[in-house]
Structure formats: C-alpha cells, structure tokens
Amino acid sequence: MRETAAGEQRVALTPDDVARLSDRGAEVVVERGAGARADFGDADYSAAGADLVPGPELVFGRSDVVAWVKPPAYDLDSMPLRPGQVLIGFQDPVQRGDRIAALRARGVESIAFERMSYDARAAQPDPLSAMSRIAGGVAYREGRALLPERVRSRRVRVLVLGCGQAGLAAIAEARTRGDESPVAVAHREEHRVTAMARGARRCLVNPSPAAITDLIVDMDPELIICAAGQRGTHAPRLLDHAALAALTAGAVVVDLTAKAGGNSVATVVNSTVHLDNGVLVTHRSNYPSAVPHAASRAYGAATAAAIGELPPLRTGLDWSGLRN
Incomplete structure (x- = not known):
C-alpha cells in the first residue's frame, strides 16, 4: 500500500x-x-x-x-x-x-x-533493527544541526541513552563526525561492552535518573540522543526535570522513544519543545524517511x-x- x-x-x-x-x-x-x-x-x-x-x-x-x-x-x-x-x-x-x-x-x-525478537546471528536483521540503525545516525545528524553554530564548529560533547541499534549507530556517527567520544548509558552489562567497542569512552549501566543528572552536571553534554527502551513497551524515563534543568542553554535532546512515552519528561511526539533554560527537546517519528x-x-x-x-x-x- x-x-x-x-x-x-x-x-x-x-x-x-x-x-x-x-x-x-x-x-x-x-x-x-x-x-x-x-x-x-x-x-x-x-x-x-x-x-x-x-x-x-x-x-x-x-x-x-x-x-x-x-x-x-x-x-x-x-x-x-x-x-x-x-x-x-x-x-x-x-x-x-x-x-x-x-x-x-x-x-x-x-x-x-x-x-519482533532481535537475533544478532540472523543473516537478515529484523525490521526494527534495520530502521533503528538508520534512525540513530539520522537523528544524530539532525540533532547536531540544531546546535548553535559556535558549538557545531567544534567537537561536540555527546551523551547517548540506550545502547541498542539506534544508540550504537549514534555512537558511530559521533566518531564519523569527529565529535568527542560519547558517554553512554546501557541497560545491561553486555550492552556496555558493545558500546565501548563501538567507540564510547565511558558507559554507565542502569543508572538512576539522579545518577544521570549527576553525569550531566559532570560532563555538560551539548547533544543527547535518547534511544533507551525495550521492544514494544513503555520507554523508561531517564531525563527528569532535574536532568533537563542541569543542561546548558543551547543543548539539544533528540528523543527517538517518544511514541513509547519518551526517555525525557519534556518530549512531545513529532514536536520540538523549547524549554525555559534554552534547551531543545525534539522528536519526529520517521527519521529513516530522510x-x-x-x-x-x-x-x-x-x-x-x-x-x-x-x-x-x-x-x-x-x-x-x-x-x-
């Protein structure tokens, strides 16, 4: 059709x-x-x-x-x-x-x-994995383009939430763009190993929202890619109000999980939200359509x-x- x-x-x-x-x-x-x-x-x-x-x-x-x-x-x-x-x-x-x-x-x-179950050994990736690999790279590029020019002109500090196919693609895109090696957040230890192998310089496993806020204060990320979630279920809320308030003006949050509820409390489906502190939180549901x-x-x-x-x-x- x-x-x-x-x-x-x-x-x-x-x-x-x-x-x-x-x-x-x-x-x-x-x-x-x-x-x-x-x-x-x-x-x-x-x-x-x-x-x-x-x-x-x-x-x-x-x-x-x-x-x-x-x-x-x-x-x-x-x-x-x-x-x-x-x-x-x-x-x-x-x-x-x-x-x-x-x-x-x-x-x-x-x-x-x-x-649909993910099988890393399958000759043909399942549709979600195939699209997530594309979405992670596209979301990274589009999120980076929303940063202030003074930030885009140098190496960007990046935080990636979720180390599935989309998150790993975002980590790879950061390396391709010459940005700083991302810090990542993973749900399981095996995901941490994979994220580090793909180019993350640090990876926290299953941190609390408060720990993520502390991480934001420590590293001051300019671009956050939200890609954490289990297939077909509600996405975990990892960026609460305190985490968003800790971001510096001009920072961009790209949330790939909005249709599942969003990793950020400020995410709105197919919208870009301008927070009072100068932070953008954005989502659209069809990044691979680019x-x-x-x-x-x-x-x-x-x-x-x-x-x-x-x-x-x-x-x-x-x-x-x-x-x-």
Whole structure:
C-alpha cells in the first residue's frame, strides 16, 4: 500500500522484494504510486511480478497479508477487512493497543515489528533493527544541526541513552563526525561492552535518573540522543526535570522513544519543545524517511523475510492455517 502517515516517504516492499516473494509462490498486490517517494516506479513493480491496483481498497480486499511501514492515516474500518487477514509492519502497540485488540476480536491479526525478537546471528536483521540503525545516525545528524553554530564548529560533547541499534549507530556517527567520544548509558552489562567497542569512552549501566543528572552536571553534554527502551513497551524515563534543568542553554535532546512515552519528561511526539533554560527537546517519528530509498531497501528486505516466515510460505500450508 502507499503510505499515508504524515511525512512518510518509505515503502514496505521494493520491486526486488516483490520478485523474491513471487519466486516463493506469493501473489503480490501493489497500490499504484506506492514506491514513488522512494524512487521505485510502478513499471519496476510490474516487471517484478506485482499486480498494480489503483487504491488501498483493492490491496486490502485481495490480500491475505497487508504490509505497511506505519498504520495508515485513514480509518481501517473503511477497508474490506476480514477474519484471518494479517496486518504486518510497525503497529505502534503502546499507543494503539486498544485498536489492535479490537481488530483481533474481529479475527484480524497484527504483527508488530516493534515486538519482533532481535537475533544478532540472523543473516537478515529484523525490521526494527534495520530502521533503528538508520534512525540513530539520522537523528544524530539532525540533532547536531540544531546546535548553535559556535558549538557545531567544534567537537561536540555527546551523551547517548540506550545502547541498542539506534544508540550504537549514534555512537558511530559521533566518531564519523569527529565529535568527542560519547558517554553512554546501557541497560545491561553486555550492552556496555558493545558500546565501548563501538567507540564510547565511558558507559554507565542502569543508572538512576539522579545518577544521570549527576553525569550531566559532570560532563555538560551539548547533544543527547535518547534511544533507551525495550521492544514494544513503555520507554523508561531517564531525563527528569532535574536532568533537563542541569543542561546548558543551547543543548539539544533528540528523543527517538517518544511514541513509547519518551526517555525525557519534556518530549512531545513529532514536536520540538523549547524549554525555559534554552534547551531543545525534539522528536519526529520517521527519521529513516530522510533517506527513503536506502531505508526502503533495508525495511523491505526485512519485511519480505518476515513474510517468508509465515506458515503459507514457510511450510506450504494454505492461508487458513495462518492464525494457528
């Protein structure tokens, strides 16, 4: 389907993904124009074996599995949903939990990439990991661009909260930009080891908000990347009012966890908040859309792999066995 979430430029499957799924026996229906904003044309989808249709109604009406990047802006009740159908993609389970439950009561299942298990040994990263790697780098660059020019012109002091894929990508981006080696906060000891190996100069494991405030007073960070959280659950509040008050005017906090509640008490979804002490706290929900072609390739490959693990393609069962 063509994405309709605000500002979304990606597409859930690229023509290469369509070809791979077609080779495995799937029939793929694609809404016309679905990939245009990511530089994938309708002719490319057609050549890959997709059946192009003029609107989302036909995608939903003909598909056993509907793949998206984000839930559509239109009401799903306006689509021809049916029992046994599967909606796969980012589902925003923290904010849309009631909606997902209501769909399940009607027999429509939702597979949330936010809750898909991470497997470092997998040949193909899961969609959340793939997007988090891109989001961490993009968020770092965009947050850095918001700093005062006098700060941007030299090495920036950086604090990274969370050492999952997004946090590690932010640490790597700091090194690429020539900024000071970040200080990091990790949830577990094994994350600390990884963060140090990626270039963090120091890493605290599971500190309290008060300890994070003390860290801010000690290091005076100019850029904070918030990326701490467990998949599909509420994000921990790590930056309380005291921590934000301890920041110096001009500091920027980029919170990647806003849709899960935010690591900062001042975070507002898809907004930039100007605090009284001159600090910016910013979030937007689609950082990977800044590089839609590359992000779509990464997302589509991961999505096609996830679809390939559904019983009809993995075992040859018919679709009636999907919900079992």
